[in-house]
Amino acid sequence: MEVEREIVVPETPDEVWEALTVPERLEEWFATEVELDASPDGDAVFRWGDGDERRAVVRELEEEERLVLDWDDGGSVVVELEPADGGTRVRVVESSPDFGTALELRALGPVWTATAA
Amino acid sequence: MDSDGGVDRVFAALGDPGRRSLVEAVAKRGTATATELAAERPITRQAVAKQLSALAEAGLLRATRSGRETRYEVTPAPLEDAVEWMVSVGAAWDERLAALRRSLAQGKSRSTRQPPDESRS
Numbered sequence: 001m002e003v004e005r006e007i008v009v010p011e012t013p014d015e016v017w018e019a020l021t022v023p024e025r026l027e028e029w030f031a032t033e034v035e036l037d038a039s040p041d042g043d044a045v046f047r048w049g050d051g052d053e054r055r056a057v058v059r060e061l062e063e064e065e066r067l068v069l070d071w072d073d074g075g076s077v078v079v080e081l082e083p084a085d086g087g088t089r090v091r092v093v094e095s096s097p098d099f100g101t102a103l104e105l106r107a108l109g110p111v112w113t114a115t116a117a
Numbered sequence: 118m119d120s121d122g123g124v125d126r127v128f129a130a131l132g133d134p135g136r137r138s139l140v141e142a143v144a145k146r147g148t149a150t151a152t153e154l155a156a157e158r159p160i161t162r163q164a165v166a167k168q169l170s171a172l173a174e175a176g177l178l179r180a181t182r183s184g185r186e187t188r189y190e191v192t193p194a195p196l197e198d199a200v201e202w203m204v205s206v207g208a209a210w211d212e213r214l215a216a217l218r219r220s221l222a223q224g225k226s227r228s229t230r231q232p233p234d235e236s237r238s
Contacts, residue, residue: 001199001202001203003206003207005207005211005214007217007218009217009218010221010222011221015221015224016217016221018224019217019220019221019224025220025224028216028220028223028224029213029217029219029220030213090214092210092214094210096202096206
């Protein structure tokens with residue numbers, strides 16, 4: 001199962017890449033406290049104000065293009081950057097742990113409606 | 118989360134349109150048996166029974182013996198888990214990406230540009 005989000009920001013891919021890979025920058029938007037070794041197999045620790053902590057490993061890293069983190073509790077996050085009209089397209093896909101068979105969300109529609117009724 | 122394996126099975130089970138339509142039919146009736154469901158579709162009772170049993174294994178239907186037949190009813194909990202995961206993870210990313218946008222705008226104004234929304238004389 002996946003969640004996908006996409007935004008276009010006015011900054012260039014290298015500016016966005018910095019916000020994705022420099023711990024101090026990540027602390028401005030992703031978590032309260034960040035440790036990140038931004039290289040393949042590098043370790044990452046994210047802490048939030050509510051005491052939450054998640055650890056991850058950098059599975060893939062292509063400068064200014066693609067960053068993949070594997071959470072140590074399962075699942076992964078893929079962030080992809082792409083030059084877009086007037087800036088950079090940022091695409092995020094988070095996969096749930098043990099995701100096997102893909103199912104279009106719309107396929108849930110009829111069943112969900114039926115069971116919720 | 119120990120529900121994730123279950124969610125995974127739910128999605129696999131629902132990947133088939135025939136099985137989805139069986140879940141809908143059971144939900145509509147409240148409870149149903151393979152015989153009842155086979156009567157209204159062009160497949161055998163055995164085929165329906167096999168699908169129902171797969172759906173029960175995935176946790177989507179609950180089976181109870183009723184005489185010689187097995188009755189099924191819908192258990193929506195696994196679907197709620199799946200939907201809840203999507204909603205909460207999606208909402209978290211909406212917030213983070215909005216914060217990323219702000220952080221980028223501030224970073225830019227710090228290093229190279231005048232802040233767009235502050236006038237300095």
